[in-house]
Structure formats: C-alpha cells, structure tokens
Amino acid sequence: MSRTNxxxxxxxxxxxxxxxxxxxxxxxxxxxxxxxxxxxxxxPNYSGDVKGSRYSPLDQINASNFNKLxxxxxxxxxxxxxxxxxxxxxxxxxxxxxxxMTAGTRRAVVAVDAKTGEQKWVYSLDEGKRAEMAPRVLSxxxxxxxxxxxxxxxxxxxxxxxxxxxxxxxxxxxxxxxxKGGMVDLKEGVVYGKLVNGKWQQVQIPLVEGEIGTNSxxxxxxxxxxxQSAMAEGLRYEYTNNAxxxxxxxxxxxxxxxxxxxxMPGPGEPGNETWENGxxxxxxxxxxxxxxxxxxxxxxxxxxxxSPTIDAYGGNRLGNNLYDSSLxxxxxxxxxxxxxxxxxHHDLWDYDLAGAPLVMDVTIDGKPRKIVGQPGKxxxxxxxxxxxxxxxxxxxEKPVPPSDVPGxxxxxxxxxxxxxxxxxxxxxxxxxxxxxxxxxxxKAMENLKKYRWEQMPFVPYVIPSDKWLGTILVxxxxxxxxxxxxxxxxxxxxFYTQANNSAISGAxxxxxxxxxxxxxxxxxxxxxxxxxxxxxxxxxxxxxTSGYRANPVAGGAPAAxxxxxxxxxxxxALTEGLGGLSxxxxxxxxxxxxxxxxxTMKWQVPHGDTPDAVRNSPLLKGLTIPxxxxxxxxxxxxxxxxxxxxxxxxxxxxxRPRGAMLRAYDQQDGKEVGAVWMPAAQSGNPMTYMxxxxxxxxxxxxxxxYTSEYIAxxxxxxxxxxxxxxxx
Amino acid sequence: MTSSTARVAAxxxxxxVSGLLCTLGAQGTRSVWDGVYTEAQANRGAxxxxxxxxxxxxxxxxxxxxxxxxxxxAFSANYDGQTVAELFDRNRTTMPVGKEGQLSAQxxxxxxxxMLQFNKFPxxxxxxxxxxxxxxxxxxxxxx
Numbered sequence: 063m064s065r066t067n068x069x070x071x072x073x074x075x076x077x078x079x080x081x082x083x084x085x086x087x088x089x090x091x092x093x094x095x096x097x098x099x100x101x102x103x104x105x106p107n108y109s110g111d112v113k114g115s116r117y118s119p120l121d122q123i124n125a126s127n128f129n130k131l132x133x134x135x136x137x138x139x140x141x142x143x144x145x146x147x148x149x150x151x152x153x154x155x156x157x158x159x160x161x162x163m164t165a166g167t168r169r170a171v172v173a174v175d176a177k178t179g180e181q182k183w184v185y186s187l188d189e190g191k192r193a194e195m196a197p198r199v200l201s202x203x204x205x206x207x208x209x210x211x212x213x214x215x216x217x218x219x220x221x222x223x224x225x226x227x228x229x230x231x232x233x234x235x236x237x238x239x240x241x242k243g244g245m246v247d248l249k250e251g252v253v254y255g256k257l258v259n260g261k262w263q264q265v266q267i268p269l270v271e272g273e274i275g276t277n278s279x280x281x282x283x284x285x286x287x288x289x290q291s292a293m294a295e296g297l298r299y300e301y302t303n304n305a306x307x308x309x310x311x312x313x314x315x316x317x318x319x320x321x322x323x324x325x326m327p328g329p330g331e332p333g334n335e336t337w338e339n340g341x342x343x344x345x346x347x348x349x350x351x352x353x354x355x356x357x358x359x360x361x362x363x364x365x366x367x368x369s370p371t372i373d374a375y376g377g378n379r380l381g382n383n384l385y386d387s388s389l390x391x392x393x394x395x396x397x398x399x400x401x402x403x404x405x406x407h408h409d410l411w412d413y414d415l416a417g418a419p420l421v422m423d424v425t426i427d428g429k430p431r432k433i434v435g436q437p438g439k440x441x442x443x444x445x446x447x448x449x450x451x452x453x454x455x456x457x458x459e460k461p462v463p464p465s466d467v468p469g470x471x472x473x474x475x476x477x478x479x480x481x482x483x484x485x486x487x488x489x490x491x492x493x494x495x496x497x498x499x500x501x502x503x504x505k506a507m508e509n510l511k512k513y514r515w516e517q518m519p520f521v522p523y524v525i526p527s528d529k530w531l532g533t534i535l536v537x538x539x540x541x542x543x544x545x546x547x548x549x550x551x552x553x554x555x556x557f558y559t560q561a562n563n564s565a566i567s568g569a570x571x572x573x574x575x576x577x578x579x580x581x582x583x584x585x586x587x588x589x590x591x592x593x594x595x596x597x598x599x600x601x602x603x604x605x606x607t608s609g610y611r612a613n614p615v616a617g618g619a620p621a622a623x624x625x626x627x628x629x630x631x632x633x634x635a636l637t638e639g640l641g642g643l644s645x646x647x648x649x650x651x652x653x654x655x656x657x658x659x660x661x662t663m664k665w666q667v668p669h670g671d672t673p674d675a676v677r678n679s680p681l682l683k684g685l686t687i688p689x690x691x692x693x694x695x696x697x698x699x700x701x702x703x704x705x706x707x708x709x710x711x712x713x714x715x716x717x718r719p720r721g722a723m724l725r726a727y728d729q730q731d732g733k734e735v736g737a738v739w740m741p742a743a744q745s746g747n748p749m750t751y752m753x754x755x756x757x758x759x760x761x762x763x764x765x766x767x768y769t770s771e772y773i774a775x776x777x778x779x780x781x782x783x784x785x786x787x788x789x790x
Numbered sequence: 791m792t793s794s795t796a797r798v799a800a801x802x803x804x805x806x807v808s809g810l811l812c813t814l815g816a817q818g819t820r821s822v823w824d825g826v827y828t829e830a831q832a833n834r835g836a837x838x839x840x841x842x843x844x845x846x847x848x849x850x851x852x853x854x855x856x857x858x859x860x861x862x863x864a865f866s867a868n869y870d871g872q873t874v875a876e877l878f879d880r881n882r883t884t885m886p887v888g889k890e891g892q893l894s895a896q897x898x899x900x901x902x903x904x905m906l907q908f909n910k911f912p913x914x915x916x917x918x919x920x921x922x923x924x925x926x927x928x929x930x931x932x933x934x
Contacts, residue, residue: 145884149858194888200856295854298845540853567852642863642910674870675863678933694864711864720871765858766868767876 098552103752105156108204108279109547110699110749113421114355116549118750121702122757127777128704128726128736134758134776135179139201140769142166142186149745150762150770151277151545152204153697156751161760162217162231163772164201168193169222171205171229176753179774183234189223192270195598196222197294201770202277203353203545203746207231208287208314216240216314218287224248224275226289226312241317248289249274251322252305254590255344262343264328267305271592274305276351278545281363283356283394285314288363291325292351299371300578302378303590304346309354309365311397321397325349325367325385333384341379344588346371348386352545353418357432357448361394364434364448366415372579373412374523374571377469378588382407387414389436389444391451401451405436405444407473410465410522411538411569413439417547421448424555424658433658435550437543437559440519441486442479443656455481455661465522467571469581476520481661485654486561487646488519488537494647496640498682505639510534512635513568523569525576531635532568536646541565546697546747549705550658551729557656558705558729560669562693564650568636641681648676648690653698653705653727665732670694670709671723677715697747699759703729708744708761724748724761724775738775742768756782821929822874825914827903832913835904838897842886851908861908866932874918875925878902882922895920 100110100118109116123131140146143166154163161176170186193199205219208228215231226248228240236244252274253264267274273293281288288311293304307325312318326348327333334342348370356363367385372378387406392399406413417437424431434448445454457477465472487494495510497503514524515534524530541562548559577583596602637645644650649668657664670692676682694710709722722744723737746762756776764770820826840849846857853859869877882898884890893901899920907913919925 145890148880148884149856198856199887295846295856298854673863674867674932680933692864712867714867714870720867766865767872767880768868 103156103757104158105154105749105751106207107155107282108153108206108353109355109418112281112283112356112358113552114353114418114547114550115420115552115700116547116698116747116749117551117700119553119702120750120752120757122752122782123701123750123759123777124703125726125728125735127781129738130777130781131724131736131738131759131775132778134177134756134774136774137165137172137174137179137772138769139165139771142170142172142184142201143168146769147201148764148766148769150201150764150772151746152201152762152772153747153749154204154760154772155207156749156753157207157215157231159753160231161751162205162207164204164219165770165772166201167199169201169219171217171219171234173217173231173234176751176758177756185229185234185236187221187223187225187227189221189225192223193221195271195273196224196275197273198222198275198277198292198351200277202279204279206280206282206287208282208285210315218280218282218314220248220276220280220289222275226280226287226317228317239316246312246317246319248291248310251310251319252291252308254303254305254346255588257587262340264306268592271598272305273591274349278351278353281354281356282314283358283363286320286394287312287314288354288356290351290354290365291349292368293347293349299373300575301589301591301594302346302371302579302584303344303588304371306346307349307367309350309392309397311394320395323365323390323392323397323399325365325390326370327384336382336384337379338381341381344584345379345383346590348383351414352416353547355419355421355434356394357421357434358394360432360449362391362400362448363394364419364421365390365392366417366419366436368414369406369409369412374410374569375467375470375576375579376408376410376472377467377581378579378584380408380471382473383409389415389419389434389446391434391448403444403446403451403453403457405438405440405477406520407476408471410470410472411520411535413519413538416545417543420548420550420557422550422555422557422658423552426454426659426661435548435557435658437485437548439537439539439542439544441484441488441537441542441561443482443485443548443557443559444477444479445482445658445661453479455479462518462520463516463522467523467525467576470522472520472522482557482656482658483663485559485656485663485666486537486542486563486652488541489517489521490515490534490536490566490646491517496643496645496647498643498685498687502640502643502681506645509636509638509640509645523571525573526570530570532570534566535569536564536566537562538567538569539565540693540695544695546695549698549700551700553702554729555657555659556664556729557658558653558698558700560651560653560696560698560707562650562695563652563691564644564646564648564693566636566644566646641679642675643679643681648688650693651691651710653707653732655705655729655732667727667732667734669696669707669725670711671713671715673711674713674715677713694743696744699748699750700729701750704735705729705732706748706750706759708740708748708763710743712743712766722763724759740773742766742771745770819929820927821931822906822911823931823934824928825912826874826916826928827906827913827918828915829913831900831903831917832907833904835900835902836907838893838901839904842889842893843901846887851905860905866909869930870932872930873926874902874906874928874930875922877905877930878925879922881905
C-alpha cells in the first residue's frame with residue numbers, strides 16, 4: 063500500500079519563488095562536465111556529487127560567524143512510521159529549493175521547502191512482513207535524484223524491503239512508466255546456492271524471507287541508476303549460506319536492468335578460483351552495503367565490497383575470496399570489471415570497505431593525476447590511479463600472523479599502504495596503552511597479558527583458552543571510517559575525515575559459537591537460514607551474536623570515551639581495574655586532513671568534548687586531561703573554508719546544557735573556529751545548501767532519549783548581506 | 791458498567807492511586823545507585839536480553855554496526871540525569887525492532903534491570919517496578 067500526501071499547489075508556489083534565483087542553476091547529475099554539482103548552492107547527491115566529496119563552495123557561513131548560527135527550522139520525524147526513530151542517518155538532497163529526504167521507521171520520503179521546512183509531500187510504502195524481515199531497516203541514509211534536464215525530475219530510493227522506487231519530484235507520486243507502477247523488485251534475480259540432488263545450483267532467494275536490502279542510496283550517474291546490496295550486519299552469522307552480493311544498473315527512465323556485476327565471480331570468471339573447495343557455491347554476502355562513487359568522465363563506477371559469510375571465520379571459505387573487501391572499478395555502461403584491488407585477503411575481521419570511495423583530481427610530483435581513495439576501518443586511505451588501478455604510493459604485501467582456529471587458514475600476507483599515513487589506529491601500540499597514572503598503566507599492561515596482543519593489524523581471532531582470552535584488535539568492526547565516509551576539497555586537493563581512534567576489543571570466537579559454525583556442522587548442505595527447520599515460526603531463535611565475543615568473559619563493552627570495557631556482563635578482563643576507562647589512550651576520535659598532492663598528513667585534532675565519564679572519573683581527580691575527543695560515527699561536510707561536523711556523543715560539561723556541539727574547523731590548520739549547541743548527537747552526515755541568498759547547514763540528530771530530527775542552521779537574516787549576482 | 795459499580799470502581803481506583811502516591815512520596819527520590827532491582831530479576835532479564843536484544847546489541851550490550859552500545863559512556867551520557875522511566879519506555883515502545891510492544895511490562899522491567907546490572911549499578915532487595923510512572927521516581931545518575 064502506498065500513501066502519498068501531495069500538495070502540488072504549495073509546491074508550485076514555492077518553486078515559483080525560487081525559480082528566479084535558480085534561473086542560471088543547472089540541476090542534475092554531472093554527465094561529462096567537471097562542474098561541481100554543488101556549485102549553484104544545491105546538494106543533488108548524497109555526497110553532494112557522485113565522487114564522495116561532501117564539498118560545497120559556499121562560504122557565507124565561515125569562521126567569522128559560525129557561532130552566530132541559529133536554528134532556521136527543524137523537522138521531527140516521529141510520526142513517519144509505526145514508532146519513533148532514534149537513529150536517523152539520513153542526509154537530505156536540495157534541488158531547486160526543495161529538500162528531499164528519507165525519514166522515520168518506515169523509511170518515508172519527504173519533500174519540504176528548503177527555506178522553511180514546510181512539508182510539501184510524503185510518500186511511504188507499507189511492505190508488511192517483507193520489511194519486518196529485512197536486514198537493513200529504519201530510515202536509511204537518503205535518496206537520489208534524476209533529471210532529464212527538461213523538467214522531468216525524479217526521486218529514487220530503495221525501500222526497506224529492497225524495492226527501487228521512483229517518484230515524481232514535484233508531487234511524490236510514483237512514476238508509472240518506471241518498472242512496474244513506479245518500482246522494481248530488487249529481490250528478483252538475487253540468488254543463493256542450493257544443493258539439489260548432489261549438485262550445486264544457484265537459485266532465486268525467497269522474495270519475503272530472502273535476506274538482502276540496503277540502507278544506502280542508489281548512485282545516479284547520467285541516465286544510469288546503480289544499486290548496491292547488503293545483508294544483515296557482520297559478526298552475527300551462524301549460517302555459511304546467504305544471498306550472494308551483486309550490483310546492478312537500471313535505466314533511469316524505464317527501470318530496465320542494464321547490467322549486473324556479481325561481486326563473487328562465478329565458475330569460469332576470473333577470481334572464482336579464490337574460493338577453494340567449491341566454497342563459492344554456498345557462500346553468501348560479499349555485497350556492497352555502503353555508498354558507491356563514480357567518475358562520470360571516465361565512465362567508471364567504484365564498488366567498495368564487503369566481507370563474506372561467516373565474517374570472523376573463514377574455514378568454510380578458504381582462499382582469498384574475491385571480491386571480498388576489494389575496491390572494484392566497473393564500466394558504467396556494461397558493468398564489466400576494469401580493475402580491482404583486494405584491501406584485505408580472506409577477511410576475518412569485518413574490515414570490509416565501509417565508506418564511499420573518493421574520486422579526486424590532484425597534482426603529484428608536478429603531474430595531474432586522476433586518483434581514487436578508499437577510506438576504511440583500518441585507518442588507511444588506500445589510493446590508486448583510478449583509471450588503471452595502480453597504487454599511487456607503494457602498497458606492500460607483508461607477512462601477518464597465522465590463525466590457530468581449527469580449519470582456518472589465514473592469508474600469510476596482507477597489503478600495507480606506505481602513504482598517506484594512518485588517520486586512525488589499527489593496532490594497539492604499547493605507547494597507546496592508557497597512562498593517565500602509573501597505576502592505571504600497570505593494571506592495563508597486566509590485563510593485556512591475558513590476550514593475544516601483537517602490534518599490527520590482521521591478527522586472527524582466537525578461541526578462548528588458558529593461553530589467551532581473545533585477540534587485541536583496534537579498528538575493525540567499528541574503527542576508522544565507517545558508513546559516514548570522508549570528504550575531499552577539489553579546489554585544494556585536501557582530504558578530510560572523522561575517524562574512530564579507539565575501537566578496541568579482545569576478540570574471540572567462543573567455543574560455543576565455533577561449534578555452530580565449524581565446517582563439520584554445515585557440510586555438505588550449507589543451508590541458508592530461511593531453510594532451517596522452524597524458521598520464522600514462534601520459538602525459532604535467530605542467529606545471535608552470542609558466538610562473537612568481543613571479550614569472552616564480558617564482551618567488549620565500550621568504556622569511557624574509547625572502546626573496550628567499562629561495562630557489560632560479569633567482569634571484563636580487558637578493562638578490569640581501570641574504573642570504567644578505556645584501556646586505549648585518547649584521542650578517542652579524531653579529524654584528520656591529508657594532503658593528497660603529496661600523501662602527507664596536514665593536521666589531526668581530537669573531535670568531541672571529553673566524555674562525562676572521563677571528565678568525572680574519580681580515578682582522574684586532580685589531573686588535567688586534555689580534550690580527549692569521542693569515539694563514534696560522524697561524517698563531515700566541507701564548505702569553502704570549513705570542516706563541519708557534530709559530536710558523536712552527548713555530554714554535560716559545566717559550561718553548557720547537556721547536548722552535543724556542531725563544530726567548525728578551519729580547513730587549513732584544524733583549529734576549531736566555532737560551535738553551536740544541538741539537543742542530541744549527530745546521527746547523519748551534515749550537508750549544506752543556499753536558497754535566496756541564505757546558506758543553511760542541515761544535520762540529523764537523535765539517539766538515547768531523543769527522537770530523530772533534522773535541524774537546519776543558518777545565520778540570522780540580519781547578518782546576511784543582500785545577495786549579489788554571483789551569490790545566489 | 792452500572793452507575794453504582796462505576797462509583798465503586800472509581801472509589802477503589804482513588805484509594806489505589808492515593809496509596810501509590812503515598813508509597814512514592816515516602817520513598818523520596820532514589821537513584822540507580824540505591825539498589826533498585828534484584829539480582830534474580832536481572833538474571834531473568836539477562837536471559838530475555840540474550841533472546842530479544844543480543845542479536846543486534848551484542849551479548850554484553852556492546853553494540854554493533856547499526857545498534858548502539860547499551861553500556862559505556864556514550865550510553866550513560868544519554869540517560870544521565872533522566873529517570874529509569876525513560877530507559878524503560880524506550881525499551882517498551884521501540885524495542886525489539888519488529889516486535890515493539892510485544893514483550894510484557896514485566897519482561898521489559900526485567901530487561902531494564904539487566905541493563906542496569908550491565909552498567910554496574912548495584913542490585914538491591916526490591917524488584918524494579920514495571921510501571922513507567924513509578925520508574926519516574928528513580929533517577930538515572932551515571933556517576934555516583
């Protein structure tokens with residue numbers, strides 16, 4: 063059942079108001095021009111452009127006036143679904159004076175007046191059981207926009223139940239000529255492996271129970287819509303089999319499928335040999351769950367691929383497992399692979415590629431270079447010539463430790479980039495162990511003796527024993543850059559990112575979990591979860607994370623500021639005796655600037671106020687603790703001169719009410735030049751736009767007790783100079 | 791309902807509400823540090839947590855990619871200064887995703903008790919009540 067509440071008369075009136083100043087603006091997608099899509103004050107893609115940049119050249123809001131920002135309007139999303147949402151990850155688009163966004167627990171699409179927030183229309187689709195069983199729920203990260211440039215403007219999004227929907231941007235009505243009645247069923251054509259009479263076949267997944275979806279935005283490049291695929295989150299699988307990842311492209315006008323790229327190469331395709339013992343047949347996932355990027359001029363789409371089933375154990379899928387955790391470049395017109403680079407071989411850590419690739423033009427050693435950078439959980443920006451796939455700076459295969467888990471065969475080497483430097487930690491160095499006081503440090507070092515602690519990334523999980531309780535890992539599941547991605551200023555060649563610098567855990571596969579996932583249990587049938595007896599019936603227990611123990615005794619409960627301890631069930635051997643503080647030193651979260659013209663770090667600063675639990679810790683009484691920053695997932699937006707990003711956690715320091723700050727940093731030196739208060743932490747990436755000579759910064763907030771909300775900040779009208787001809 | 795039974799019902803309700811208010815008044819303001827749940831209740835809640843919550847939030851509430859952590863400083867900061875009713879109502883009205891409202895009030899109270907235990911608040915002699923109005927009398931204070 064679809065519902066559309068359309069108010070075309072108001073919509074047209076609003077459009078009429080803005081059409082005067084928009085006259086020179088060209089909306090839509092870059093289809094060959096190098097002109098920035100955000101040049102005219104619009105924000106027509108999730109990342110502003112299709113290159114992952116998150117950059118707008120607007121500069122009305124700048125270092126001199128950021129502190130004067132006021133709330134222009136706000137949009138509460140509570141009623142856009144059967145229950146309120148607390149985790150709004152969306153970033154709106156702004157085209158021709160209208161903001162388009164997803165919101166609410168039914169992932170409604172909403173159009174509002176960009177100046178006032180007045181609702182123009184709302185569309186939502188009640189998908190019943192199909193949505194209830196979906197792996198990627200809630201409002202998602204947003205939507206996409208397509209135009210023919212002649213007035214046919216459409217909004218494109220993927221529902222919770224994995225349907226690609228097109229709406230008339232003016233009315234919110236489905237486009238009847240797109241797919242069937244405005245939608246394409248994306249579950250059709252998705253396959254999984256099934257052993258039939260002793261032979262493996264790839265068969266259609268069930269349309270309701272089959273596990274696939276996405277909460278990312280489709281990528282619209284010219285007249286092509288590229289759609290990704292995601293499954294349930296990592297580290298919860300007890301079944302080796304699942305839907306196989308894929309990326310498909312559709313004609314933006316008709317919804318006709320143009321091509322399909324299988325992210326797990328099938329028999330006869332290059333790469334299939336990296337799935338040993340026939341494991342390609344049954345293994346699932348290996349999708350693309352995050353944002354993709356494109357080089358429209360080169361006609362290339364960049365796919366950041368995730369890890370296969372079962373994330374933390376590869377005994378059922380020996381081999382390098384292409385295109386697991388690989389950056390893959392495919393042809394925009396045909397979907398044919400042009401090049402790929404595997405960033406983690408045979409991923410056992412959930413290091414999968416999580417942020418949008420950045421398509422960047424820079425000058426290196428005096429030569430203009432077309433490059434693509436892949437930020438990730440590992441804290442590296444893997445950087446390549448985006449046409450050939452050659453690393454810009456050497457990426458060296460180095461030996462890494464073996465696994466002692468039965469049946470596992472970890473890759474003997476993994477790639478280590480030499481440049482740019484790490485923007486967040488990916489292992490625990492001795493110097494990074496807590497040292498607020500000598501006693502805390504001594505206790506921390508004692509705790510670490512119980513763990514497999516090798517000072518490098520790629521150290522495999524262990525099954526807990528008298529020897530080790532777990533493996534010290536930093537920067538895997540929740541580390542570095544996650545779905546929020548990074549950003550790039552195309553005018554200066556500088557890359558900026560927020561990153562989680564303290565996601566530490568003592569990771570292990572409990573014996574109980576291992577006994578459920580070991581090859582003997584699944585061979586030979588390797589059934590999918592929906593084939594399990596009693597699936598979805600009352601009493602059926604869905605696979606839980608119970609096997610994944612960040613700490614075998616207590617879980618890797620996040621501690622004060624950083625990760626790894628501070629709560630959880632029973633004791634926590636990793637943070638025992640640390641008074642709830644993280645075992646890893648601040649900064650817990652950072653903002654980093656990398657100069658992509660030479661691969662060096664320009665600056666790095668902590669981001670976020672010192673968490674209350676650190677500031678008020680009785681163990682730190684009398685000590686002066688420098689600003690620690692906070693761990694969390696928050697994306698930045700770049701204006702001409704600023705890096706703007708909200709705090710990932712709420713705090714209540716003595717000088718202001720409980721809340722979180724939206725902060726502005728100078729792009730040149732990282733100095734914080736302004737901050738405004740928000741009632742809750744940033745939950746979705748900010749964006750910026752200009753309408754009628756007024757620049758807005760829009761950000762999604764929520765979490766804890768605060769239901770989700772979009773907030774638009776702008777300068778007081780009295781502070782804004784009259785628009786000039788160049789400042790629309 | 792006849793008018794006489796309605797009057798009786800109103801009288802009984804009135805007595806019950808007054809009694810409740812007296813009880814709450816006598817208790818004064820309590821906090822999560824005052825032993826507001828029992829060990830047995832938290833154990834019941836932990837078993838429920840395993841079944842209903844751990845899939846997304848992790849066995850110890852450490853959080854996953856999509857589901858936030860239910861322990862640690864970021865979690866505490868959200869509820870610090872609020873009351874346990876906010877936490878209970880959040881559980882009651884929005885969780886578990888897809889099964890909102892399907893757990894009983896008692897089950898929600900037990901899960902809330904388990905979450906207090908995960909966050910190292912001490913158990914006591916009386917169970918956490920299962921009515922959010924009563925839980926409004928218990929402050930959530932992150933640090934003692």
